[in-house]
Amino acid sequence: MENMFSRSVDPEIREALLNNDEASAAAVLQQYLQEQENIPLNIAVTGDTGSGKSTFVNTIRGVGDDAEGAAPTGVVETTKEVTHYPHPNFPKVIFWDVPGIGTMNFPAEKYLELVEFERFDFFIIISDRFRENDVKLAKEIQKKKMKFYFVRSKIDNNVRDKRRSQREFSEERTLTQIRKTCIQSLQDQGFESPQVFLVSSFDLHLYDFPLLAETLERELPDLKREAFQLAMPNTSLEMIDKKKKAFKSKIKYWATLSAAVAGVPVPGLSVAVDLSLLVGVVTRFVFGFGLDISSLKKISHYTGVPYEELKAIIKSPLAATVVTPALVLNLLAQTESLVALMTAEEGSRFIPILIPVTMTLSFLTIYKALNIFLDVLADDARRVFEKTTLNCRG
Ligand SMILES: Nc1nc2c(ncn2[C@@H]2O[C@H](COP(=O)(O)OP(=O)(O)O)[C@@H](O)[C@H]2O)c(=O)[nH]1
Ligand SMILES: [Mg+2]
Known part of the structure; x- marks a missing residue:
């Protein structure tokens, strides 16, 4: 993504800025950033009734089963409807709860047409026991040159049962055994070398979910x-790190844009910035790390760690609060x-060549501020992750 920007967008902006045309430089950047923020992602979750689709859809969105806007769980599917559940903080990312091929009573090929398969970026086929239908569907998806992933659900049940019944319990051995059984039954149904991810929707940070997330991420197109x-959700420290890197790679663009479009100086600040843009960026950071009040309350609810305890380990003034222009302004003034105080040398390291002298100080302030905000928020996300997962295991 970085490369794409350097190749196509950078020269355009640079030229506009060199011609003192800040307005068109800003327009190019704005369009680029907006396009990226509006990229749709549609994930289909399918499988037999009772396999755990709705629970998975809720957990992955950080929504409790009993929350408003949650997919109803533990109910026999009476409708044959495809229901869509947007992510609460990133509504362009949509999880689709798709009734299984068995529920629909259609041949695999017709089934895909019926659920309008073209709209999905990939399929998750979820099951607690893979059957013929799952394989039929997978093969049909393959024919359409689309991707799917087998998820074996409710692993926590198996682990608990084995722990109870086996004298010398080994989680590793239990998981290997389940994996083998799944692969065997998929092979018996005629699927050659399947990969299966073992997941518990009650504890996404355990078992194979982090690996699934990593795999999906790797196999998705760049955009x-x-x-x-x-x-x-933050299901591993690596995940938090990746989010941080994704944000960090864009800070120079946000800083350029905010410095470039700022026509009017902001009271309380000696440099000119586009405050509303910055509020938007910072909110995105907070949402991305799940550090907004609503996400924190949800994670508190389903891990049992009291909200106040989470608040107590949070250091960023931007987390566990409502991000307002006044708050961002206040923090910017501190950064200013x-x-x-930064030495000229230290500062010049940050300045991309495309920033004209008149914008330098604004750019530097915003650049520095966003980096600090991001660092502190990522640390908070790590602490919250550690605190809440420790609780799950215990
Ligand atoms: N132990 C355990 N139970 C689960 C898990 N996922 C779903 N369930 C339970 O399985 C039942 C069916 O889940 P649901 O999500 O409604 O399945 P759906 O019919 O495929 O949407 C519910 O009682 C869920 O609580 C899981 O990961 N672990
Ligand atoms: Mg359901």
Whole structure:
């Protein structure tokens, strides 16, 4: 993505800025950033009734089963309807709860047409016991040159049962055994070398979910990757790191844009910035890390760690609060004095060549501020992750 920008967008902006045409430089950048934020991602979750589709759709969106807007779970599917559930913070990322091929009573080929398969980026075929239908569907999806992933659900049940019944319990051995059984039954149904991800929707950070997320991310086209990353729950420290990197790679563009479009100086700040743009960026950081009040309350609810305890380990003034222009302004003003203290040499490292002198100080302040905000938020996300997962295991 970085490369694409350097190749096609950078020269355009640079030229506009060199011609003192800040308005058109901003327009190019704005369009680029907006396009990226509006990239749709549609994920189909299909499988037999009771396999755990709706629970998975809820958990992956960070929504509790009993929350408003949650997919109803533990109910026999009476409708044959495809229902869509947008991510609460990134509504362009949509999870589709798709009734299984068995529920629909259609041949695989017709089934795909019926659910309008073209709209999906990939399929997750979820099951607690893979059967003929799952394989039929997978083969049909393959024919359409689309991707699918087998997810074996409810692993926590198996692990718990084995732990209870086996004298020398080994989680590793249990998982290997389940994996083998799944692969065997898929092979028996005529699927040659399947990969199966073992997942518990009650604990996404355990078992194979982090691997599934990594695999999906790797196999998605470049343009969709970031949308996916941001919408994923923090199920590993690596995931948090990737989110941070994705944000970091864009800071120079946001800073350029905010400095370029700022016509009017903001009271309380000596440099000119586009405050509303910055509020938008910072909100995206907070949402991406799941550090907004609503996400934190949800994670508190389903991990049992009291919300107040989560709040207590959070250091960023931007987390667990409502991000307002006044708050961002206040934090920017604090950064501004930092920037003034930066040596010329230290500062010049950050300045991309495309920034004209008149914008330098604004750019530097915003650049520095966004980097600090991001660092602190990513650390908070790590602490929240560690605190909440520790609780799950215990
Ligand atoms: N133990 C356990 N139960 C699960 C898991 N996923 C779903 N369930 C339960 O399985 C039942 C059916 O789940 P649901 O999501 O409604 O399945 P759907 O019919 O495919 O949408 C519900 O009682 C869920 O609580 C899981 O990962 N672990
Ligand atoms: Mg359901």
